[in-house]
Amino acid sequence: MFHFDLILPSIPYIISGVGITLQYTLVSVCCGLILGSILALFKISSSRILRGIANGYTSIFRGTPLLLQLGIIYFALPNVLGVTLPPFLAGILTFSLNSGAYISEILRAGIGSVDAGQKEACLSLNIPRHKAMKDIILPQAIRNTLPSLVNEVIDLLKESALISIIGETDLLRRANIVAAEKYLYLEPLLIAGACYYIMVLGLASLAKLLEKRLKVT
């Protein structure tokens, strides 16, 4: 029932989409982590305005589909601002903005989970608030929330498949191209699926290793 032989020459083409998918995921996660940290700090700030901004932002980006956000940034923005972003930039921007919203929620909870005694130790040592947050509280918050953060990365990795709608030839898009060419759907999709699955497994075991290491220290 399988006819992998028919798509054999196209397999490398499909698999090379892994690089593009990973590129999107990694860059977006890094930007999302920075944005999420800033938003999380806004959420715990004493300023009502900053809290309002961060909560409003999260509410909008969590409350609408990622596909719609991508559409607005890539297709609608040129009409409004007259600038056309290249697909890569539009994709990265959308994913970063979106994951920033989710990561900020994860980190906010993580900061709350750090023992109040840590803050008191910082106060008693006169460590300024921003340094205490950056060097003492946030690293522990990130450590406490590592499993949720990894989940977010995995989500992002899979959702990156959406960039095919703006013409980027990522893993899934390549599988679909090959499928359309050969009138053969199962095999290319299975190959792409296997690639996604292996990447997720890799991420998960990397996270486990990291968690184990952090536990020792």
Next chain:
Amino acid sequence: MIKMSHISKTFGTLNVLSDINLTIQEKEIVAIIGPSGSGKTTLLRCINLLEMPTTGSVTVGSVTFNADGNRSNETITAIRKQIGMVFQNFHLFPHLSVLDNLTYAPIHVLKTPPEAAKNKAIQLLDRVGLKDKASAFPAQLSGGQKQRVAIARALAMEPNIMLFDEPTSSLDPEMVKEVLDVMKELTHNHMTMVVVTHEMRFAEAAASRLLFMDQGRIIEDTSPKAFFTKPKTKRAQEFLSRLV
């Protein structure tokens, strides 16, 4: 050195401290004892303003904090600068090595050059008997070792006053001594110390002055010897008679 005038502290409707007046001279070793809920810890935390008094003023050195007057951040910082604090549950930074726990604040707050901060830290670790643990992480230490590191961390900021909040209460019995020994050594070094403790033997042997608290008030202020041989108040007599 420390002067508290008309300090009271309320949490909601709960009166934790009522009109505390207390002066502590330089180099005094003050032990604060009393039943749980008597306000010992809150009193201690009011000295370095981890707890803000509801009324009254706290003077440390030449800096005065006033609950309904001068309560600026500069004042609070200037008071905390003179004081080191050791907590019941250590509160070491778990993601930093022992050495980094000791050098972080000197480098980032006092702007000590890293190399000098490191040398100082090693010296302090040597003093608390943990020089070989400089590169260990807090999770790898026993409770007694953690508390000794916490003491060294507080000392690294070169305070004139050390506050101890039940420093041995969460330790295994056999680790209590090593911590008390370090604290005793400090008393020989002309440090002003205020210690909330359940260790009566330590209070008796090392303190120069003893405060007994009950229901948010200091009801005895005397020498340890006088207190343990002949407490004046009925409450203190009851308290002592229940100790094993």
